[in-house]
Amino acid sequence: ACAVRSRVDVEATLSLIVLSVPDPALLDLPTWDMGPPPAAWITAIRSRWLEAGAPNRAVVVKGGHAWGAHSTDWYITRSTVLPLVSRRLPRSAHGSGCVHSSVCAARLAEGWSVLDAATEAQLRVHAGIDQAITIGPGRPNTRTDAQPDCDDLPWQPLPGQTEDAPPEFSRLIGQLGFYPVVPDVDWVLRLLEWGVCTIQLRIKDVEGATLRVQIRTAVQAAQEVPGTQLFINDHWREALDVGAYGVHLGQDDVHTADLPALNAAGLRLGLSTHTPAEMARAHALRPSYIALGPVFPTTLKVMPYRPLGLERLAMWRQWLSPRYPVVAIGGIGLNQMSGVRATGVSGAAVVSAVTQAANPRLAVREALHIWPACADEVVAQAMV
Numbered sequence: 216a217c218a219v220r221s222r223v224d225v226e227a228t229l230s231l232i233v234l235s236v237p238d239p240a241l242l243d244l245p246t247w248d249m250g251p252p253p254a255a256w257i258t259a260i261r262s263r264w265l266e267a268g269a270p271n272r273a274v275v276v277k278g279g280h281a282w283g284a285h286s287t288d289w290y291i292t293r294s295t296v297l298p299l300v301s302r303r304l305p306r307s308a309h310g311s312g313c314v315h316s317s318v319c320a321a322r323l324a325e326g327w328s329v330l331d332a333a334t335e336a337q338l339r340v341h342a343g344i345d346q347a348i349t350i351g352p353g354r355p356n357t358r359t360d361a362q363p364d365c366d367d368l369p370w371q372p373l374p375g376q377t378e379d380a381p382p383e384f385s386r387l388i389g390q391l392g393f394y395p396v397v398p399d400v401d402w403v404l405r406l407l408e409w410g411v412c413t414i415q416l417r418i419k420d421v422e423g424a425t426l427r428v429q430i431r432t433a434v435q436a437a438q439e440v441p442g443t444q445l446f447i448n449d450h451w452r453e454a455l456d457v458g459a460y461g462v463h464l465g466q467d468d469v470h471t472a473d474l475p476a477l478n479a480a481g482l483r484l485g486l487s488t489h490t491p492a493e494m495a496r497a498h499a500l501r502p503s504y505i506a507l508g509p510v511f512p513t514t515l516k517v518m519p520y521r522p523l524g525l526e527r528l529a530m531w532r533q534w535l536s537p538r539y540p541v542v543a544i545g546g547i548g549l550n551q552m553s554g555v556r557a558t559g560v561s562g563a564a565v566v567s568a569v570t571q572a573a574n575p576r577l578a579v580r581e582a583l584h585i586w587p588a589c590a591d592e593v594v595a596q597a598m599v
Contacts, residue, residue, distance in 0.1 A: 231319055231329050232264050233312075234276045249281050252289050257296060265293045273329040277315070279307065285378050288337050288369070290330055299334060299369040299495060300378045301341050308347040310357040311340045326521075327490070334369060334491040338534065342367040365538040370499035371492065373469065383501040384477075384484040389442055391504065391542055391562025393552075393582045395569045396448070400429040400436075402570065407440050409579045412587075413562060415463055415485075417448035426450065431457045446485055455480055461503065466493055474500060485542065489520040494535065502539070506564065507531055509545020510555060514567060522546065529558035549578060552585045562586075 242259040252260075260274050270293070278287040283303065290297040315336045322332035342363035347355035361367075372378060395406055396415040406414050416433050418426060430453045437445035437460065446461040447454035451472045454462045461483030464472055469486070477484060483503035488494045497505050510523050522545065523531070532541045540561035547555055548568045555563045563586060572578035 230272055230323055231332065232272070232274045233316060233319065234260075234274065249283060251298070252276060252291070252296065257291060260291055261293060265291070271329070273333070275319075275333045277312075279311070286341075287378060288333065290333055297330070297371060298378065299337050299371055300499075301337060301369045302366065304341070304344050306344065306347070306355070308344045308355045308357040309353070310359075311344055314343050314357050314359060315340050328492065330492040331490045334371075334495050337369045338363045338367050338491070341369070363534050365498070365535050368498050368534055369495050371495040372499045373496070376499065380499070380501055381474075382478060384503045385481050387444060387483060387503055387540060389444065390587075391444070391540060393579075393586045394542060394562045394564040395579070396544075396564050396566045397570060400433045403433040403445065404436055405575075406569075406579065407436055407443065409576055410583060411579060412440075412442050413444045415446045415448055415564065417463075418450065427453050427456075430454060430459070434459045444483070446483070451477060454482065461485060463487070463506070466496065469496070469500060487544075491531075494531065498535075504540040504542055504561065505535055506542040506544050507535075507560070508543060508564075510543050511546030511551060513546045525554055525558055528555070528560065532558055532560050549581055549585070552582060556586055 242256070242263065244255055244259055245253070247253055247256055264274055265272055272292070274291045276289040276291065278289070281287070286301045286303040288299040290299060318336035318339050319332045322335055323329065339361065340357065342361035343357035343359060345367065346358045346361040348358050349355045370380065389412070391413045393411065394413045394415065395411060396417050397403060397406065398417060398419065400416070403414055403416055414437070416430065418429060421429065430447055430450060433445060434454070434457045437443040444460055446463040447459050448463045449465070449468060451462045451464065451468070455477060458480070459482060462477060463485040465487045474484070484500070485504045485506060486497040486500065486502045487506045487508070488497050489508060494505065507523065507528060509520060510525070510528055512522050528543055535541050542562045542564050543555045543558070543560045544564035547563050547565050552563055565582070568582070569575050569578055
């Protein structure tokens with residue numbers, strides 16, 4: 216990572232260039248101090264730093280210099296221009312550029328993407344300025360050991376979405392706790408009978424009338440059990456048609472789903488995330504909960520993401536608090552549930568721990584003793 220404040224020679228091996236102050240003289244361009252980067256700036260940046268020999272390089276233009284309610288960093292590659300939006304703070308602090316570059320360099324050295332590194336760097340700079348410490352006269356110093364939370368997490372608006380945050384999705388009616396993910400309506404009916412209050416119906420390879428009947432039957436059954444939170448995976452149209460409690464979507468699904476319609480109908484929204492950049496995308500939509508994973512190596516499918524482990528899960532959970540309940544997912548069995556719960560997350564989604572158990576009912580009973588799903592834990596225990 217390299218913070219650029221004046222004309223410099225940039226090594227061809229750098230993967231990230233940070234324009235801490237977009238000086239017009241640097242690129243011989245008109246002043247830019249508000250709004251999206253002008254086309255002339257994008258063209259000049261790409262011409263100077265994003266030549267064909269650097270396919271994975273990116274430039275991040277910091278937004279602290281600008282005006283308005285938001286401080287927006289701009290992530291620019293040869294083909295992409297993305298905003299990372301933060302709430303503008305009423306003060307500045309020494310050392311923010313050093314913190315930003317240090318975080319970027321550390322995360323790039325660990326193998327994270329440039330966008331992930333820039334997202335975490337913006338979060339830590341925002342927290343560091345907000346929690347700045349005074350040492351002697353002059354401006355305070357950016358706190359390097361600040362504890363970020365969701366007020367510091369930048370959000371990445373979807374294409375066509377403004378920098379202003381949209382209306383929040385409805386809040387959950389209770390704790391999530393033990394959260395089985397099951398493949399058909401028969402499993403939903405079974406889990407409801409066994410006292411499980413949080414369930415995700417993830418139907419694959421079923422379409423048309425059969426799909427609609429399964430979702431309708433599951434939703435109606437869940438509505439008959441007070442306190443139940445049933446989320447429909449992916450099939451948001453069918454969930455909307457039958458008045459489901461909520462839907463769970465992946466990162467790609469948010470580009471095609473009618474999110475305003477889901478929000479207006481009062482459906483809860485859960486979103487999957489695996490990286491800091493994906494967390495920023497989810498934050499831009501203000502969902503009901505955010506899922507983080509994979510926590511451990513998974514056996515059901517090959518994941519392109521590294522396992523988080525419990526330490527990073529706890530850290531990322533803190534980044535999302537107190538606004539978002541967090542669901543841990545990925546490779547979680549009954550033996551791991553107590554450790555996962557100790558990180559402070561709101562629930563643990565499990566798949567094979569139930570659906571592939573030798574005795575699924577016994578597995579559910581053990582899981583509910585570890586982590587009740589209902590808002591009233593006494594009720595949950597009594598239902599086992």
